[in-house]
């Protein structure tokens with residue numbers, strides 16, 4: 001079974017379309033690690049697409065904030081203004097769907113999904129120390145996380161933690177990771193709608209645990225058309241510019 005892993009879509013329908021084109025339907029089910037909305041210009045389109053696909057989705061901090069389930073005091077002013085704009089745009093049924101998304105950790109089909117850290121859905125996992133809880137406490141050997149918008153991850157075996165460099169090079173569209181039991185993995189598919197790891201291409205992953213392979217993908221999309229929709233919506237210029245550089 002091939003599982004399509006989506007994360008941090010952030011209301012970017014053009015990037016999501018590019019991802020679905022690249023995946024070519026060669027997957028059996030899809031999951032999402034949260035942050036369906038926030039930052040981007042297409043909250044209704046992206047939410048509708050996930051609902052149509054039947055994607056099993058956990059909530060991210062932006063989904064919670066837009067749904068009024070957490071205060072935005074900790075958000076920077078740019079993120080907060082995008083949250084407010086998004087809430088005003090969303091159709092009531094899409095807003096209701098977002099407000100009922102479950103938190104991680106969520107075990108499904110042999111993997112575990114979290115948005116941020118294993119113990120705290122709003123916490124970022126950048127360092128090996130921060131990754132340790134997820135590697136040791138998850139109920140599955142392979143756990144996927146999002147939130148940082150950095151594609152990559154960590155593995156653990158015999159008290160040794162390894163940082164995995166698994167991003168495709170600029171000339172490549174995907175890089176494959178071989179899963180080696182009983183090694184444990186904490187993996188980030190990267191962000192579809194707003195990458196921050198220096199590669200502006202949309203990021204996602206496909207997990208095929210029967211064949212012990214996880215593919216990490218990067219696909220280009222027309223960033224300028226998304227930026228045009230963001231300008232038309234008067235979203236903050238800082239959010240518009242960062243899509244060009246993936247930072």
Ligand SMILES: [Fe+2]
Pocket residue numbers: 008010035060062147148149
């Ligand atoms: Fe995010």
